[in-house]
Amino acid sequence: MTRISHSLLDPLIGPRIKALYPHLRLPRSLPPEAIVLAGHLSAIAGAVGFAFSTRFWWGGVLAAIGVAGNHAADCLDGTHARQTGQCRNGGELLDHFTDPLSFAYWMIGIAVACGRLDIGLAAVCCLFAFAVLTNIKAKMTGEFQLAAFGPTEFKTGLVLLGIVFSSMVGFSVTPDLRVQIATWVYAAMTLSGCCFLVWQLVSSIREVNQSAAPADTSEWVCR
Template identity: 25%
Template sequence: MTTTDPIAPNLAETMARLRGAQKGHARGAPAYSVYVNRRIGRLFAAVAYRLGLTPNRVTLVSAAHTFVGVALIATVPPSWWSGILIAVLLVAGYAWDSADGQVARLRGGGSVAGEWLDHFVDALKIASLHLAVLVGLYRFGDLGEFALLVPIGYSVVATVTFFGMILNDLLKGARGVASTHARAGGTFGRSMILLPTDFGVLCLAFLLWGVSPLFLVVYGALFAVNALFLGAASVKWFREMRRVG
């Protein structure tokens, strides 16, 4: 069913409204999320809005794309075509994840239940993706037991990083301090430096899934950078919490 909202009679005007309703990105937002994923998500959001989809339904569309990709990692032998399919599904799921919030802003604001659903799906995605890599490498790879430690470590790092970011905003909000996402800013250079920490880059890494040794090199490098980022960020976050407290 298409919407009959007279304020947005066509897709182009819906896109224009979305550009005007964007929230400021966090200072630590990496480049892919800001310059690629948000723009793809804007297009998806405009289409979803024209189709009359609610933000929660958009979140479920995002989950469907993501978890089909995750399932393929664990169940389908690596090949060039499975790698491309997995990457496309994960990239699309990530873009739809950006779209749900944009649809909510078009409709006048989101809900607490919608925000909970969005974060719940994100947490499930982050935890399950690396475990699927672990299963896939165990079932189909011949890289030795040491290689299996990488997705285990990556799962820990990714989960703790996500929890830390959510907890930061929760504790700040409870004390009347502006959340990270409320501060527009960030420079192009900073965004590019943080690019290896972007979930979108991890999605693109699965283009190499069909060449397991090369994939593991890229995947391991991303893990190392993300582990270093978490170590540095945790010190910064703790200092911020001391000031807030």
């Protein structure tokens, strides 16, 4: 399968993170799956940070560090696998399985901070719809594509959001106003994501219809 990234920030951030790999001196025996696990734990820490980000200054800081740590691990796991000859299909499956879960944790964390689980439910549904659309489209076209505004851009926005939340607490913005601002930002982000999802769905349908790959006419086989 061909991997194609249209990301705006990947060419700027990815090479800089991967350049750190030789300086980390990770043991060659370390399985890449351990890096995936570390990134997943970092994502959970980020979600906890987001949940407290409208109440304590350290919440936004922990959220930003957790998201950044997750992205660093996401960049380095494949690099480590290739450098040590440990590329495995199972490792790639685990990596792609945990990616949408990480985003879901963060969406739930922000929902808790805002006290708006209804928005959180919409955000998580939109998020997993994106994941399903991306993977089904990749299966049908043979190309795994990342949009111009993809995971890297989303994570960068979440890091900045964590810093903003922490700054609001640090500058003594009233608790009610902090929650109100966070809610409006979260609602706008979710609405934008849903609109982008609809646009991506329509574009994807057109793309798979125009691709050279023949339509799948096979029947299900019961075994």
